[in-house]
Amino acid sequence: MSRAQTRPSPLHIFLAFGSGGLLTLMVDFNGLVAFHGGAMYSSWVAHGTGTIAAIAFLALMRLRTAPGETAPKPAAPLWAYLGGVSGAITVMLTSITVNSALALSGTLALGLAGQVLFSLAADRWGLFGLPQRIPKIRDFGAVALIFAGSLIIIFANG
Template identity: 75%
Template sequence: MSSNSSSALRPAPLHLLLAFASGGLLTLMVDFNGLVGLYGGAMYSSWVAHGTGTVAALIFLALLRFGPHSSTATDKPRAPLWAYLGGVSGALTVTLTSTTVNTPLALSGTLALGLAGQVLFSLAADRWGLFGLPKRIPRLKDFAALALIFAGSMIIIFGQG
């Protein structure tokens, strides 16, 4: 493999920083949702999170109307119907995490098991080509990473002495 093709496979430092920052924001979001869930219940927490997101999206869309308009906007393909189901899984995620954060799992256990679930689902999505992804057979190192994440989750949850 040439040096050009191997460097193309490496993420840029900015991408790593952004991924790390998004993980930090996810942790804050789960913590805030758990706090709202503690006082108002898991469903209320989900309503608050999605209500806030809706208001932010409407403001963002209003600001976009004042920007330059693209004449090729009608040339874009339509989103598949399953793309609109993100809100359903998001509402379920907020409800479940708001509940589990306020149990003995706490924030770290909730996030650790959530990460394990995300990796497991991504391996399944790769394997069966879900959501239009190219099919890819998971390799041994993928399962080793999943096992390490799961083992770390168990240490976090049960190793609190």
């Protein structure tokens, strides 16, 4: 599958929206585990359960694939495996901040702002094999609105 620019399908939009809901649940659950056992413990629990789920999923996929159907795939670049490191750090940081005055909504709002800023940088410079795309003024307007919304969520205790 190429990363060429095309219009997203309604299914992809729904899946991305659903992943945001799952991310919210994950951060909340990890924060609850961190409250009782610490951020490092929360990260171990999250990644341990994720590993077990991935093994089960891979076992099911192996049963489903008929022999001889697998086409050779190119090897992933070594830096692609760093996703696990950033995932572990993300779990620990969100587990700490969700149990602070930021709470769940402030943690996710600022996390979204960080994701958008980093994704604009990744698009701009073509990081990680992405096609280069110059951010437009509307992209920076979206970032400003996300930051403004984050500030309202965090400081408007109403």
